[in-house]
Amino acid sequence: MPSLENRQFIEIEKPIKDLVDELKELRHKAEKNPKIDYSATIQQLEQSILDKRNEITQHLTSWQKVQLSRHPDRPYTLKYIDKMCTNFVELYGDRGVKDDKAMVGGFAQLEGETVMVIGQQKGINTKMRQLRNFGMANPEGYRKALRLMKLAEKFNKPVITLIDTPGAFPGLEAEERGQGEAIARNIYEMIRLKVPVICVVIGEGASGGALGIGVGDKVLMLENTWYTVISPESCSSILWRSWDKKEVAAEQLKLTPEHMYKFGIVDGIVPEPAGGAHWDYDAAAQMLKKELIPILQELKTRAPEDRINQRIERYSKMGFWDEL
Incomplete structure (x- = not known):
């Protein structure tokens, strides 16, 4: 750090x-x-x-949590893999178009157990941010992630996804190559994966870009992260034609881990070191690892069919509304 x-x-x-x-x-x-x-x-x-x-960090507003989740010193996917796992072997490409640097993944060992770890990766400096496309994956990134999940399923290895993206890349070329279809396919296939799947929001969890690797048996959020359908700035620009109301939008979107846990969207909130994960990479990784191990052990005791049925039931029940 x-x-x-x-x-x-x-x-x-x-x-x-x-x-x-x-x-x-x-x-x-x-x-x-x-x-x-x-x-x-x-x-x-x-x-x-x-x-x-x-x-x-005792009494942060929703907008302040958004700011903290974007901290330039905050650890990203590869840092968590490095600090939590051993023998990481990165795998590349979607076997169709190219290797998307915004999406990384591969086999690694977590406490001696082989797992497939997949996540979005932002850059640590200007050059790397451009190379990683600021963590915004193209369709080939999501197809690469799906290829790795299917590989994990073939060898009966659990899947852990680390979510940290401002959204899927919205460029014309991404839409031409089927961005919406790629994300929808991932959601469909992740529901049916026969192996345990744990998803963790480690930074920004925005829109379909997060959902493309966000369907699992258990979903966790780190303490200073956010998870919602749209960023506060974009929400503000749509509703008020200006970014000036981003703080109001952040409050109204109910995007903090506490809100998501209350709504039943996530299953747990992982604590961070004092001041945020960017102050101590080792401690942040160990805190996450401490949460992952027992969940992984518990999920392995369930039959694949039970896990799939519970996943389908879980996501079918999400959301609540009033009929007038």
């Missing part, structure tokens, strides 16, 4: 940034004046930063 000197801070983290700047200045003084002992003050500042990290 980035060192304190290289960290990026978003708007809600300004109080932390002020403390970090103070800490950097104090450490610089300590280097220049080795005869003066600054250790107690430095330790006090470090504790203050930790306390402020805890404080800031």
Whole structure:
């Protein structure tokens, strides 16, 4: 993870940034004046930063959770795989068009058990973001994901998907190659997979781009993520013809993990390190791993037919309405 000197801070983290700047200045003084002992003050500042990290994430608004989910230092799919799994073998291509860099996946070992891990991958710098298309997969990305799921089913290995996308790529070429069909096919096929499927929202979970790898026996969300049909900015631009109401849209969309759990859309909320997953990659990965292992063990005890029937029943019951 980035060192304190290289960290990026978003708007809600300004109080932390002020403390970090103070800490950097104090450490610089300590280097220049080795005869003066600054250790107690430095330790006090470090504790203050930790306390402020805890404080800031205690009462976040919906829009602030959206901001935190997009933090530039936040760990992405490959980072979680690296920190949670061993012996990861990445697989490429959809056997039709090309390899979509926005969608990654392959076999890995989780606590000694072989699993297929698939997820959207955003870039860690400008060049990589362009290569990964900002985590927005094309149809070939979803077809690649389906190919890997079917491969996992062939060898009777569980599937874990990590969702982090602002949406499927909306470009003309994506529509020409069947973006809607590719996502719909994935939803249809994931319902019928004979192996256990666990889906985790690790960042942004927007629209069909998330649903294309989001149908499973269990769905989890990390603490500072969001999951809904449209981004707050796009919702604001449709309803109010402006992005200025994005905060209002975020509240009205009910997109936080707490809302999704209350609605029965997700089965659990995974805690993050103080201040968010971007502060400690190792701890964030271990927290997620701790949640995944028992779920995986429990799902394996069920017969494939039971899992499929429960999946169908689960998604058929979603949603509620009033008839007047």
